[in-house]
Amino acid sequence: WRHKVLDGTKKQYGILKKLMRDSNVDEVICATDAGREGELIFRLVYEQAGCKKPMKRLWISSMEEQAIKDGFASLKDGSCYDSLYQSALCRAKADWLVGINASRLFSVLYNQNLKVGRVQTPTLAMIVDRNQKIKEFTKEKYYMAHIKFDDMDAVTEHFQKKEDADRVAADCMERMCEVEKDDVKEKTVRPPKLYDLTTLQREANRMFGYTAQQTLDAVQEMYEQKLVTYPRTDSQYLTDEMEESTETLIQMLLGKMPYAEGLEYQSDVSKVLNSKKVSDHHAIIPTMEVAKADIGELKERSRKILYLISARVLTATADPYIYESHKCQITCNYHTFYLSAKKTKQEGFKSIENKLKQFFGVKSEKEEPELDIWDGKHYGPCDSFVSEHFTQPPKQYTEDTLLSAMERAGNEELTEDTEKKGLGTPATRAAIIEKLIQSGFVKREKKNLVPTDDGNVLITVLPDEIKSPKMTAEWEMALNHIAQNTETADEFLNGITELMQELVARY
Incomplete structure (x- = not known):
């Protein structure tokens, strides 16, 4: 494996190399970003410059002056981060091996320039797959009859035929209704966690x-x-x-x-x-x-x-939000209607969330109405009407839902406490989405991310191993293991080499 200095960074690299080799300098401190890729950047320069001087590592989470001073007061020996460097190097080699072999293989096979990336391709596959489901979806019409009294709006189950719903609405017009059943549960919503x-x-x-x-x-x-x-x-x-x-x-x-x-x-x-x-x-x-x-x-x-x-x-750090959830069954002239309502007992963290939304003028999502409803009580006389609805297809990905899907990719069956898998890392996900757009595989339509024709073609022709988020998610986990020193870089790279040999042989 050999590296070449990029033209755009040659000048700066030259300055660093000169300093590293300067006889006045007796040790080097790595003060790049405290993470996997930050470690890699420093080590590549250190190795490329042929530097052999002792090396220390500054590891900080804040750029405040005090945090930096504390960091310098507790420098660690660079060798403590060797396994982090190994995992970063593996990531770079794996990306290169998959990219160079798979891109050449499928470009030659289909006689067009197809760019295949280890993390990009499964991400694109998720977008294409969702788009396909939306295309294949056939929407169906259904109807619901409502009874309404003040803030209470209760609905029937779905009717396929409008006349069935009309009949129920006619039966209930101006009638009294009774709350037959009220299933009350007290629910506690814990405050959200801090942001990653x-x-x-x-x-x-x-x-x-x-x-x-x-x-x-x-x-x-x-x-x-x-x-x-x-x-x-x-x-x-x-x-x-x-x-x-x-x-x-x-x-x-x-x-x-x-x-x-x-x-x-x-x-x-x-x-x-x-x-x-x-x-x-x-x-x-x-x-x-x-x-x-x-x-x-x-x-x-x-x-x-x-x-x-x-x-x-x-x-x-605020109190939980506590409310009563009411699932009511209401009878009106022998017809059954359903209503979900709630009653807040303690606002807790919601009061801060609501203040923030008000401050930004952001509308809150529609929630169940706050109602006072009692079992066995009669209400009315009620208004009644019929509403028309369609079954809804899955939604196109937005950046919000795609990031969430990337984070969870390949670990459908995992609980919260298992190690993080997923496509990419928090540091790289944004760049992956941007790259798919720049490469012409995905386009933005308002908030939605939609595949282009090129994106659809690429996913159609590629084999499952390369499209499946499972493989990449397992790689991310293996890279974590290398960083924690519980797996070796060689084992990981041998697995990737075998995969590429098998793929090329098969096609």
């Missing part, structure tokens, strides 16, 4: 329509401005020793954030602390630098995302 990169990208797409790349760029910029912690994280927790600093942060946010005015709220920081669930980096949170910052000076996109991240620190 993927959940933040999904939320920003849902609320503001930002693409995954736009969100990553904005958070990266704020990280460099010291306003938020390291963005490319897959953890939704903070470490146990961050309790005090998080309390202080919350008090600052309550005073600084415009949507937090008049909030009644008790924080419970213990909900977000769990050192066992933090590997390289903790969840994304604002830093204390926000206290001094003029938020109005930020770009609009950065400002909105900073508000999201800040609000999540508050919601994650």
Whole structure:
């Protein structure tokens, strides 16, 4: 395996090489991003320059001055990160092996330039597959009869024929109805967890329509401005020793954030602390630098995302949302109607979420009505009418739903506690989506991601191993094992080489 310095970075590489070889320099510190790819960039330069000097590693999650000083005070020997480097090198070699062999194989086979990528192709396959399901879907019409009294709107089961629904509605017009059965359950919704990169990208797409790349760029910029912690994280927790600093942060946010005015709220920081669930980096949170910052000076996109991240620190440490769920069965002139309603007992974190949505002018999703309904009570006389509906096809992927599907790809049968599998890493998912669009395989239609003709053709001709997210998800897990030193790089690469040999032989 040999490497070549890119033309665009030759000048900077030359400066680094000269410094590394300078007799005044007796040790080198790796201070690149504290993650797999950051490690790779440093090591490639170190190796390419033929540097043999002792090496230390700076590992930080925040660009605040204090965090950087603390990091320098606790530098580790570079060799502690050798296995992380091995996993990064494996990732690069695997991508190259699959890309070069599969792209050439299928381009020659079908006599057109087909780009096949290890993570891109299964992602494209999911988009194509969803699009196909939507095309093949045949919608069917159905009808429902309603009875309405004040805020209560109860419906029948689905009727295929309109006249059946009309008959029920006619029978119930101006009649009284009775609540026959009311199944009441008290439900508790726990506060959401803090943001990792993927959940933040999904939320920003849902609320503001930002693409995954736009969100990553904005958070990266704020990280460099010291306003938020390291963005490319897959953890939704903070470490146990961050309790005090998080309390202080919350008090600052309550005073600084415009949507937090008049909030009644008790924080419970213990909900977000769990050192066992933090590997390289903790969840994304604002830093204390926000206290001094003029938020109005930020770009609009950065400002909105900073508000999201800040609000999540508050919601994650707030009380749960508690409500009564009512599933009612209502009888009117011998016909049965159904109604779902709820009654809030404790607003909890929802009050912060609602304030944030109001602040942004974002409409809340339609929820069940808040009603006071009692078993055995009579209501009426009722209005009645018939509504017409169609069965709904699956929805096209948006960045929100695609990121979620990429994160879960290949692990349908896994529980929350198993190791992370999925397509790509939080750091690379945005770039994969962008690359599919640049390569002309996917296009954006409003918020939706839809395959192009080229995208459909590519997925049609490729074999299952290369399209299946399962293989790539297993690779991600193997790369984690290499980083944790429980699997060797050779075992992994031999498996990939065998796969490519078998594929080329078969075709």
